Amino acid sequence: MVNDMAQEEIVTVIGSSGQKYEFAVxxxxxxFNPVGGVYLVLRKRIGIISTHDILYIGQTGDLSERFxxxxxxGCFDRNARTHIGVRVExxxxxxxxxxxxxxGNYKTACNF
Numbered sequence: 001m002v003n004d005m006a007q008e009e010i011v012t013v014i015g016s017s018g019q020k021y022e023f024a025v026x027x028x029x030x031x032f033n034p035v036g037g038v039y040l041v042l043r044k045r046i047g048i049i050s051t052h053d054i055l056y057i058g059q060t061g062d063l064s065e066r067f068x069x070x071x072x073x074g075c076f077d078r079n080a081r082t083h084i085g086v087r088v089e090x091x092x093x094x095x096x097x098x099x100x101x102x103x104g105n106y107k108t109a110c111n112f
Contacts, residue, residue, distance in 0.1 A: 011052055011085050013040065016104030023085030025052070030084060032063035038098045039063070040085035041076055041110065055079045056110040057102045059095035063088075075110035 007024040014020050023040055041056035055076060060066040063086060070076065089095045103111060 008083070011040070011042075013054070013085075013102055014105060015098070015101030017101050019101060021087060021098060021102065023087045025083050025085045028081055028083055032086065034062045034064040035088050036061045036090040036092065036095060037063045037086050037088045038095050038102075039066070039087070040102075041072075041081050042083040042085055043080050044082045052083065052085070053079075054106050054108050055081055056108050057099060057106060058111075059089075059092075059099040061092065061095075072110045079109045 007026055009025045011023050011025050012020050013023065021038075023038075025042065036059075038057075038059045040052075040054050041058075042052040043055055045051050045053065056072055058066075067084070087098070089098065
């Protein structure tokens, strides 16, 4: 899935259905192989407990190209994105269902 860099951690998000989804978290700028997936643009907050704010929820058929010139890049920059969470899913119908389920449970800074 990824080239040259290791994931930092796993985050779990819950969809509006109650389904839990796990995402591998990488620093922003990570290179990915050309596979389909659902993703979270994240801002990591460091404190007593480290946590992530979800800035954007999306899906793509090719993780290797999706972030080169993203239409929401300005919003990502304004909101100090630091990481990306990725879940590989090659089937478009499954990606769209997961994206929809998560969007039903989160109000993000950059989706709306």
